[in-house]
Amino acid sequence: MLSKILSASHFGLEPNLIEVEVNVFSKGFPGFNIIGLPNKSIEEAKERVKTAILNSDIEFPNQKIVVNLAPADIPKEGSLYDLPIAIGILASMGLVKLPIEKSFFYGELSLDGNLRHTKGVFLLGLAAKQKGIKSVFVPGESANEASVLSGIDVYPVKSLSELIAHLNGIKKIEKLKHTIHSSRYTDHEVVEFDFAEIIGQESAKRAMTIAAAGGHNIFLVGTPGAGKTMLARATAGILPPLNEEEALEVTKIYSVSGLIPAGEGLVRTRPFRTAHHTTSLIGLIGGGTNPHPGEISLAHNGVLFLDEFPEFSRGTLEALRQPLEDRKVSITRIAGSVNFPASFMLIAAANPCPCGYLGDLKRECKCTPRMVMNYQSRLSGPLMDRIDLHINVPSVDVNKLMNTKDSKNQKIQDSKQIREQVVKARNIQNKRFKGLPVYTNANMRNKHIKEFCNITKEANLLLKQAVNAYNLSARTYFRIIKVSQTIADLAESKIIEQNHVAEALQYRVRNE
Amino acid sequence: MDYKKYEIKKHGKYYYRGEWDDSLFKNSIAIVGSRQMTRYGEAVVDKFVSDFVLNNVITVSGFMYGVDTEVAKKTVEYGGKHIAVFGCGLNVIYPAENEKVYGQILENGGLVVSEYEPNAKPHLWKFPQRNKVVISLSSLGVLVIEAGHGSGSLVTAKLAIKAKKKVFAVPGPIISKVSVGCNDLIKNGDAKLVTSVSDIIHTKLKIKNEKLKIEYKSNTLEQKICGMIQNDPMEIDQIARKMELSIEEISTTLSIMGIKGLVTESGGKYYPVV
Numbered sequence: 001m002l003s004k005i006l007s008a009s010h011f012g013l014e015p016n017l018i019e020v021e022v023n024v025f026s027k028g029f030p031g032f033n034i035i036g037l038p039n040k041s042i043e044e045a046k047e048r049v050k051t052a053i054l055n056s057d058i059e060f061p062n063q064k065i066v067v068n069l070a071p072a073d074i075p076k077e078g079s080l081y082d083l084p085i086a087i088g089i090l091a092s093m094g095l096v097k098l099p100i101e102k103s104f105f106y107g108e109l110s111l112d113g114n115l116r117h118t119k120g121v122f123l124l125g126l127a128a129k130q131k132g133i134k135s136v137f138v139p140g141e142s143a144n145e146a147s148v149l150s151g152i153d154v155y156p157v158k159s160l161s162e163l164i165a166h167l168n169g170i171k172k173i174e175k176l177k178h179t180i181h182s183s184r185y186t187d188h189e190v191v192e193f194d195f196a197e198i199i200g201q202e203s204a205k206r207a208m209t210i211a212a213a214g215g216h217n218i219f220l221v222g223t224p225g226a227g228k229t230m231l232a233r234a235t236a237g238i239l240p241p242l243n244e245e246e247a248l249e250v251t252k253i254y255s256v257s258g259l260i261p262a263g264e265g266l267v268r269t270r271p272f273r274t275a276h277h278t279t280s281l282i283g284l285i286g287g288g289t290n291p292h293p294g295e296i297s298l299a300h301n302g303v304l305f306l307d308e309f310p311e312f313s314r315g316t317l318e319a320l321r322q323p324l325e326d327r328k329v330s331i332t333r334i335a336g337s338v339n340f341p342a343s344f345m346l347i348a349a350a351n352p353c354p355c356g357y358l359g360d361l362k363r364e365c366k367c368t369p370r371m372v373m374n375y376q377s378r379l380s381g382p383l384m385d386r387i388d389l390h391i392n393v394p395s396v397d398v399n400k401l402m403n404t405k406d407s408k409n410q411k412i413q414d415s416k417q418i419r420e421q422v423v424k425a426r427n428i429q430n431k432r433f434k435g436l437p438v439y440t441n442a443n444m445r446n447k448h449i450k451e452f453c454n455i456t457k458e459a460n461l462l463l464k465q466a467v468n469a470y471n472l473s474a475r476t477y478f479r480i481i482k483v484s485q486t487i488a489d490l491a492e493s494k495i496i497e498q499n500h501v502a503e504a505l506q507y508r509v510r511n512e
Numbered sequence: 513m514d515y516k517k518y519e520i521k522k523h524g525k526y527y528y529r530g531e532w533d534d535s536l537f538k539n540s541i542a543i544v545g546s547r548q549m550t551r552y553g554e555a556v557v558d559k560f561v562s563d564f565v566l567n568n569v570i571t572v573s574g575f576m577y578g579v580d581t582e583v584a585k586k587t588v589e590y591g592g593k594h595i596a597v598f599g600c601g602l603n604v605i606y607p608a609e610n611e612k613v614y615g616q617i618l619e620n621g622g623l624v625v626s627e628y629e630p631n632a633k634p635h636l637w638k639f640p641q642r643n644k645v646v647i648s649l650s651s652l653g654v655l656v657i658e659a660g661h662g663s664g665s666l667v668t669a670k671l672a673i674k675a676k677k678k679v680f681a682v683p684g685p686i687i688s689k690v691s692v693g694c695n696d697l698i699k700n701g702d703a704k705l706v707t708s709v710s711d712i713i714h715t716k717l718k719i720k721n722e723k724l725k726i727e728y729k730s731n732t733l734e735q736k737i738c739g740m741i742q743n744d745p746m747e748i749d750q751i752a753r754k755m756e757l758s759i760e761e762i763s764t765t766l767s768i769m770g771i772k773g774l775v776t777e778s779g780g781k782y783y784p785v786v
Contacts, residue, residue, distance in 0.1 A: 200749060201749065202749050202752060202753075202759045203747075203748045203749050203752070203759050203763065205759075206759045206760065206763075352779070358779070359778075359779035359780070359781075364548065364689055365548065368547070368577065368607075369577045369578075369607070369609065370577075370607060370608070370609065373609065392747075392779070392780030394747045394749065394780050462768070462771070465771050466767075466771055469770070469771050469773075487760075499760075499764045502763075502764040502765075502767040502768050503760055503763050503764045503767065505767040505770075505771075506748075506763040506764075506766065506767050510777070
């Protein structure tokens with residue numbers, strides 16, 4: 001007898017409806033075949049499904065079983081077809097009654113008949129909403145991902161036998177309540193450093209605050225041991241929480257990548273991703289035959305920290321240019337073209353020269369001018385031009401660190417206090433850009449700058465003078481306005497005043 | 513500014529580009545110094561070269577990076593004539609980033625000189641040899657600006673003493689690594705301590721025209737900052753700490769001072785504009 005089960009896969013972030021057709025019949029030689037361009041992980045589903053059914057105390061039919069994954073011309077991968085295949089077989093044997101309304105079945109089987117946490121359940125939920133499918137049957141540990149979406153019934157399935165009992169009306173599975181706050185994947189973040197632990201570096205801390213508040217890209221240059229890495233890592237602790245739309249976007253990418261831990265739902269923590277300089281271009285940007293998101297997409301709506309920035313290969317760095325500008329990346333492969341969002345805040349850190357001590361008072365720099373030039377020219381002008389804040393992180397004199405008299409005069413803020421300022425500034429931005437696909441000042445396009453930025457005459461005059469004095473490019477001009485807007489937001493000022501612009505000018509690109 | 517349009521000619525044992533004129537060497541000074549020039553060295557070069565040019569003294573250098581390149585650049589900038597002595601053939605530009613200066617030297621009526629065949633490659637052993645040429649082309653003597661301990665500039669100074677040329681040295685901070693050599697030369701009596709061009713040419717100096725400065729009204733905070741960084745350039749954090757003001761206020765003020773032309777920034781430190 002033939003039975004048809006609905007499920008969904010995804011290409012990039014777009015869901016694909018997949019129909020799993022299963023036929024079990026007594027004619028022909030006994031066997032078990034899966035067709036419809038399955039890859040190795042699906043081929044192996046045969047053994048998982050067979051053993052899981054046997055371990056659920058059901059006799060596996062000694063008949064000819066054909067499974068077709070339709071449409072047959074799309075290559076398929078992943079373990080998500082285990083459950084639809086198993087249910088299809090059982091339905092063909094007349095052991096379960098399929099639900100009358102259209103339903104999705106999705107998930108990987110364990111040999112004992114239980115269901116495992118499977119990636120991509122959030123996307124399945126989206127597909128169900130899009131295609132008007134009412135109920136979804138997913139592994140219990142992954143069900144929270146789908147329950148953040150309203151309008152669908154999510155059934156958390158623990159084991160195959162539980163599902164059989166439910167379908168046959170013996171014992172119903174309680175469906176999950178729709179809740180956006182189902183997740184515990186929120187507050188227990190571990191941040192390595194607190195800003196209060198970093199002594200000195202007041203200007204760098206201030207720049208970090210501005211960057212976090214406005215989502216601006218920032219470039220830190222300094223001698224080894226000055227505290228660049230510490231500053232960058234501490235930034236994870238001052239990032240504002242994700243707003244609802246942002247959280248849904250992040251959850252989508254994390255779900256596809258299988259980065260949501262079992263039992264968790266909506267991602268509420270702003271992503272903080274770091275990539276080593278040996279990371280491949282595809283690892284960073286995304287790609288593959290069946291395209292997967294890279295680090296820049298995993299850092300969407302969050303932070304991407306690239307330490308030792310000039311050590312990345314030239315190709316990798318230049319590939320960052322387009323996503324930095326467009327806030328998304330399109331990847332084209334034979335199978336098709338995919339867009340991944342990539343609106344991230346870049347924190348890049350570098351030494352001033354190969355030996356690291358250029359301009360240091362205590363140590364002599366061993367590099368020739370040529371070496372310095374080569375090192376610095378690895379970072380191209382257009383790339384540097386896309387970074388809003390450029391700061392110098394000087395090495396701190398140990399004696400000054402210990403001098404309590406000096407540090408007494410300045411109140412040292414801890415991460416919690418700084419975070420409050422950042423959150424306040426973000427809330428102002430959230431209000432400003434309500435209904436627009438823009439969440440931060442850094443994301444503003446020129447038309448948004450014209451629409452939202454209220455700049456006083458004096459401030460504009462100062463900016464014009466600066467453009468002439470420092471030969472600033474048009475892009476830099478707009479970047480300075482964006483940074484000024486964030487500084488104004490931090491000061492809770494409705495207009496951009498002269499002092500805001502003047503401070504923003506401190507963080508411009510220095511060409512020397 | 514293509515150097516190639518000047519042909520390579522030969523005068524005695526020297527290959528050269530430009531116009532050879534023996535009167536060029538009547539009033540010439542060799543300037544040698546560290547490859548790792550500091551901001552102090554830069555300021556010294558600027559002070560000396562501007563006065564040399566005004567008083568028609570030709571500068572001679574070894575065309576290496578650091579002080580040598582800076583001397584060549586400044587001489588050209590002030591419109592003076594410069595003689596660059598190569599440690600390689602004249603078709604080879606070493607260091608390569610000096611190509612622009614090469615052309616400018618010739619445009620200003622200066623010379624590039626080498627003992628070697630036009631396509632000879634630079635080698636470490638050729639540089640001391642080149643220094644001898646630098647010395648022999650200078651009539652007034654050798655001026656040492658910033659030389660580290662055991663540096664090539666000191667070797668040149670010793671060669672100059674042997675060749676019975678005068679050696680002058682500009683003292684530097686006693687804690688600066690690149691000034692140890694200079695200070696030692698003075699201490700041992702090998703070089704005469706000089707602080708201005710008048711110590712080298714004993715005639716009455718023509719005085720440098722002060723560039724017209726636009727007067728900006730600076731407020732008290734700006735004056736205070738100017739006073740503070742006058743002798744000791746500082747990072748923004750240090751200034752804020754000393755002034756006991758917030759980073760926001762100090763960076764705002766410094767930006768405006770930068771536009772007014774009161775301060776310049778380099779490598780994170782703020783310097784007064786002189």
